[in-house]
Amino acid sequence: MATPRQLVRYLDEYVIGQENAKKVLSVAVFNHYNRVRANLSMMQDEEAEQGWDNLPSEDPRYAAVAPASIHPHPYRMPLPSMPLRSRHAFPLFEKSNVLVIGPTGSGKTLLAKTLARVLDVPFSVSDATSFTQAGYVGDDVDMCIQRLLQAANWDPQRASMGIVYIDEVDKIAKKNGPGGTEGNRDVAGEGVQQALLRMMEGSVVTVQAKGGAEASPIGGESRSRPPHRNLNVGGPRPDSYSIDTSNVLFILSGAFVGLDTVIKRRVSKGSIGFTANLASKSEDDEVNSFMPFFTPNKRSIPNVLDHVEPSDLVKYGFIPEFISRLPSLATLAPLTPEDLRRVLTEVRGSLVSQYTALFGYSGVEIRFTGSALDEICHKAAERGGGARGLRGIMESLLLEPMYEVPGSTVRHVLITDAVVRGEESPLYWRKGEAPAFWAAWAEEEEKRSSRAPS
CATH class of the missing domain: 3.40.50.300 (P-loop containing nucleotide triphosphate hydrolases)
Known part of the structure; x- marks a missing residue:
């Protein structure tokens, strides 16, 4: 079984942030299935021990079978005296x-x-x-x-x-509502x-x-x-x-x-006195x-x-x-805006990769500028709802391209920050206009780099 550290690294590929929650869940799951294995092994040991104890002593076939505590090895060192303990070395976890x-x-x-x-x-x-x-x-x-x-x-x-x-x-x-327990169950x-x-x-x-x-x-x-055989299969x-x-x-x-x-x-x-800490x-x-x-x-x-x-x-x-x-x-x-940006682009199955693949099934290439992604995260932070707010913004943003592009001659779509703010419509290019599409995307990225603080 994977260790808690390995489980956390696996979670990092799908979930952004929440480091403490990842550690708590990974350790809890790791300890739980260690308990499961320990409990199952102890139950199997109990069944095996009961099976030896129930052997008929008068049967000559089992005359030579006896627990080791009855006939210890002659050269074994004697164990130190210990107080009485239970039959099980460890309790069920x-x-x-x-x-x-x-x-x-x-x-x-x-x-x-x-x-x-x-x-x-x-x-x-x-x-x-x-x-x-x-x-x-x-x-x-x-x-x-x-x-x-x-x-x-x-x-x-x-x-x-x-x-x-x-x-x-x-x-x-x-x-906690009015009425008694009987009248308000x-x-x-x-x-x-x-x-x-x-x-x-x-x-x-x-x-x-x-x-x-x-x-x-x-x-x-x-x-x-x-992993286990299902006895109900076939009947x-x-x-x-x-x-x-x-x-x-x-x-x-x-x-x-x-x-x-x-x-x-x-x-x-609450406190009183000259040095009291009063809440504003x-x-x-x-x-x-x-x-x-x-x-x-x-x-x-x-x-x-x-x-x-x-x-x-x-x-x-x-x-x-x-x-x-x-x-x-x-x-x-x-989630912070920085976390939302990573959810949008970095994790496995990110929203950008999902919509890129969705348009790719129609033979259309869609690109988002860095400023557009920043604007989407800004709107999601204002809207609230965590990562679910991102999907709502993306659905409303791509509604027009999803309606116009399938079945048309459009082969390239560019989403800029102005499109996210609702100031412009998405930019489209037809088949054979890929160089112009990539030039427009590069120009938008240069504008973002020039606005970034040095």
């Missing part, structure tokens, strides 16, 4: 589920998907907003295990060692937390094979080659599956809008205002979420039992 906190568009889902891809394990994505307590309208929490089993090609053994990713988990915080908040408790800690979940059991999933995150699948979640890693994430306010209220300390009116306004869903990327202040503690999450609306099942915590910061 417990897993460490992960909670990821960060604004939208900062790369929470991409981090989990990339790790599942490099580890080649089943991976399922669920939305906590659709979960309700069992018996009410909505999805039961068992649905995330059913999606995991479907991603594992209906192999229970492979699914029992996968990764479950639950997004928008902040939406299941307790809703929180079936989508505290009820879901209670249902997730045992599953996250480790329990056997019975999953019904609803409809889709007859066909293997299409386009799942897992590979088509399972009718059962109506239900029993999945042990003791070795399933749960990664929960959310934007947690308003959590920064809870943290600031805890950190700020602007700071009070910042504390009383909630963080918007689309967090502006231009914020350069330290990330307040880095100071989150379990008590803050309890005040936010989570029960202590639920938070205790999430010992690993990773926080993500909003």
Whole structure:
């Protein structure tokens, strides 16, 4: 298995920034699958030991078979006296589920998907907003295990060692409304937390094979080659599956809008006297205002979420039992304009490479000037929404070329900063006009170099 440092280097190819979150997730995943291997090996040792202990002593075939502790080697040095200890040298390792906190568009889902891809394990994505307590309208929490089993090609053994990713988990915080507990039952908040408790800690979940059991999933995150033999292949699948979640890693994430306010209220300390540190009116306004869903990327202040503690999450609306099942915590910061530029051009599957390949299928070459890319990142920083804001800007920017170019005689398209600002239309060149196209692009780049500070 890859080391945490190797996992971080792999994540760097797809996710920009978020160094602390990459380290936390890489170490958590590395330790988790080390625990899985250790637990499985200990269980196999137990089964083998029980098999030797259950051998019939009166059978002459097993007369010469005995544990080494009964007939030690004659030249073995005696062991020093030690206090009584348990039968197992090491206890079964417990897993460490992960909670990821960060604004939208900062790369929470991409981090989990990339790790599942490099580890080649089943991976399922669920939305906590659709979960309700069992018996009410909505999805039961068992649905995330059913999606995991479907991603594992209906192999229970492979699914029992996968990764479950639950997004928008902040939406299941307790809703403190008027009325008593009986009259105002929180079936989508505290009820879901209670249902997730045992599953996250480790329990056997019975999953019904609803409809889709007859066909293997299409386009799942897992590979088509399972590492374990599926005993159900070639015959009718059962109506239900029993999945042990003791070795399933749960990664929960959310934007947690308003959590920064809870943290600031805890950190700020009131005092009296001549040397008292009084908060300014602007700071009070910042504390009383909630963080918007689309967090502006231009914020350069330290990330307040880095100071989150379990008590803050309890005040936010989570029960202590639920938070205790999430010992690993990773926080993500909003992307800066420099990070957005790297997302646009450097990472694998960047937006510029995607749209360049998309136009290439129509036989059209499209180029963006450096000033155009800077302007796109500037607009995305003002718009907010992280990396998702970039795609929205690119779609609106390339709407006209996507409509005009296919089926026409245009073979070259140039996007400048004036086009991004809406002052000009995209520039087009027909077949045979490639030299003029490249000359115009070079001229724009020279203008940008001359404007750059020396």
